[in-house]
Amino acid sequence: MRQSSLRPTAWPRSPRYPYVSGVLLVLLAAAEVLHSRISSTTVLATLPFVVLPLLWRRREPRIGCLVVPAALLNFLFRPELLMTVAVAGVMGLYTLARHRVLHPALLSAAAITGSVLVNLGHVATGVYDLGGRAPAVGADGSLSYFTESFVLAVGVVATVGVADATRSREESRQAREAAQRELIAMERRHAAAQERAAIARELHDIVAHSVSVIAVQAESATYTTPDLSPPARDGFQQIASSARSALTELRRLLSVLRADEAGAEEAAPVVPQPTLDSLGALLEAHRSGGGEVILHTAGTRPAALPPSLELTVYRIVQEALTNARRHAPGAAVDVRLTYEEDEVRLRITDDGPGPGPGAGPRGPQHSSGGHGLSGMRERASLLGGRLTCGAAGPGGGFLIEAELPVRAVAKSFAEGVYE
Incomplete structure (x- = not known):
């Protein structure tokens, strides 16, 4: 295993993380149901929709749209909030915000609205014990009935904020890595172009030396070879002329390829290359x-x-x-x-x-x-x-x-x- 995979920050990015954390959440839910001896049909019916979808939250982030409402509904029927439901609700909300299934402001507003509705449901069903009296909204101290909404709203805003910040940081990291890869690729392309130009210069020197020898030999043959016929003499002159033209073209090509002297028109020096x-x-x-x-x-x-x-x-x-x-x-x-x-x-x-x-x-x-x-x-x-x-x-x-x-x-x- 690579050392980087042992870091705590690397584990949440592992492909196995959603399944491992989901299984642990299922075990926690089973333990809470058995320990608290929960028998409510509605609570037991909504609990699987709160926990099980989280196993596939990375592959299908929109599944959080099922988890969060199911968690609020479970909380409505069981005011003694289960730890499993609280954790699953935060995970579902985090998934929705992390993957931008909804805009952070819209997601926060929807989750807070759901929290207020659950709070009103608790008030309407008489969850608050006021010594036998029904809670009256508007009476002295009635604002305390909505402490539950305030706490849930703070949790919603904090969860969405952390998830959105994590997403922004991840996007910035990916952008930096992409820019670094592009920079390395540009450096390699530039180095390859420089190397090709260097090879072209060296090959120019090799070919130019051979072509110049051909030009000199063809030129001198008309003077050193006796009894040349006029067609043969013209042929040697044409060879010499073609060799000189080729040499000129080689030098012109080199002036284009020279990366360190772009636009320079002077001819490259003809020097012997190593052997x-x-x-x-x-x-x-x-x-x-x-x-x-x-x-x-x-x-x-x-x-x-x-x-x-x-x-x-x-x-x-x-x-x-x-x-x-x-x-x-x-x-x-x-x-x-x-x-x-x-x-x-x-x-x-x-x-x-x-x-x-x-x-x-x-x-x-x-x-x-x-x-x-x-x-x-x-x-x-x-x-x-x-x-x-x-x-x-x-x-x-x-x-x-x-x-x-x-x-x-x-x-x-x-x-x-x-x-």
């Missing part, structure tokens, strides 16, 4: 900061991996090391890189405390959800792969596993999917 050969420097930088990391490789690295796949592997390792430094300082990190024929597998573990129960991906400080892991999933998904993360085991630690297909990435890259 698998850069992993050594990345791991060494982590060690220089006091971290401990070991890289294990298995399998034979293909001669030509797609640059986007190498970049994704580098970024996943980079983010994993950043998370380890931030959330598990001093933890040893183990990186296993496996090359297979169809895919590259990456498994990263640390021996830190791991994610706590009910917390975010790396403990309580991430209860709102970190965006680094979302970015890694975005990168893996864009390449047709998948990434999972979570507790490394019952002893603690954090685990990140990624499977990145090689052939799908190479095919997509060759067909120009990454624009």
